[in-house]
Ligand SMILES: NC(=O)C1=CN([C@@H]2O[C@H](COP(=O)(O)OP(=O)(O)OC[C@H]3O[C@@H](n4cnc5c(N)ncnc54)[C@H](OP(=O)(O)O)[C@@H]3O)[C@@H](O)[C@H]2O)C=CC1
């Protein structure tokens with residue numbers, strides 16, 4: 001059986017490594033701190049990021065990247081997006097040409113406005129045809145408990161997508177394929193900004209009507225900009241579009257939603273991020289979203305108000321007034 005390496009020892013990397021190990025794959029986890037690697041090996045639990053889930057014996061963890069990817073045909077990247085470029089650079093000279101890289105992170109790089117597969121391709125161009133994405137509505141806490149979950153694997157090359165579908169699929173973890181790498185990545189990245197918005201609404205004490213409005217109009221925003229970026233708009237009606245948006249906007253597992261709730265309750269962003277102890281990808285991606293809005297000349301009203309609240313000192317209450325008193329308009333446009 002092929003060996004697998006999972007880069008990133010946070011909640012998602014740990015849950016995916018456990019999923020693969022339970023399928024029988026010998027799996028190595030790369031942790032950037034050797035103290036955490038040692039803890040995973042000795043305690044068989046990732047207490048910091050995925051407490052309560054047993055790490056099987058066929059998982060080995062190390063902070064030595066070269067050792068972790070040695071003999072691995074499949075390399076799963078579960079690194080927060082701010083670290084992807086640096087890790088890709090480290091991989092460049094040690095990665096084997098027949099391996100496949102699977103990105104599982106969700107975010108857009110401010111400045112370059114690149115999706116994660118584009119960042120990886122820029123650093124390791126020779127991997128262009130050997131990159132896949134895994135995305136969809138999948139909180140690590142539930143995947144760790146083997147609760148039924150459905151996700152999507154995307155690649156430009158259909159044989160690669162099918163190979164990675166086979167790698168992950170199990171009766172508890174259903175995997176679909178999609179060739180629309182842009183749509184799959186855009187949906188996963190931008191839903192985090194909309195989840196911040198629904199969290200803010202929850203924190204302000206609003207109800208289900210408000211949430212439904214933000215999710216629905218948020219999806220329109222995601223599809224509007226995604227289409228300009230080259231996505232197939234039907235992808236946004238699938239698991240990595242509406243699916244991931246619904247789970248992130250509703251689940252108390254979501255770090256983005258929880259950060260939004262705290263903002264709506266009046267807490268400061270810096271304090272929230274320091275207390276979370278885990279990545280809140282929507283904060284960084286919100287900056288990129290505003291840059292995308294300018295680049296493509298596309299209106300993204302909800303994302304803009306999230307940006308204003310996070311970075312421009314606008315109060316959540318004022319942001320709501322701004323959204324509710326925008327010029328009246330038609331609902332339907334040709335995004336679907
Ligand atoms: N959690 C989930 O349910 C899901 C998460 N994702 C995505 O997966 C990605 C990873 O998230 P998740 O595992 O949840 O994050 P966590 O916050 O749970 O863990 C982050 C992990 O990444 C490490 N890390 C932080 N910065 C760097 C860096 N610069 N270089 C290398 N490693 C770094 C941390 O190491 P250290 O402990 O040393 O700080 C830690 O092991 C995100 O893009 C997220 O959106 C996707 C689907 C589901």
Ligand SMILES: O=C(CO)COP(=O)(O)O
Nearest residue numbers: 136137138139254255256
């Ligand atoms: O992407 C996720 C679920 O699909 C995880 O969302 P959060 O990063 O908000 O926890």
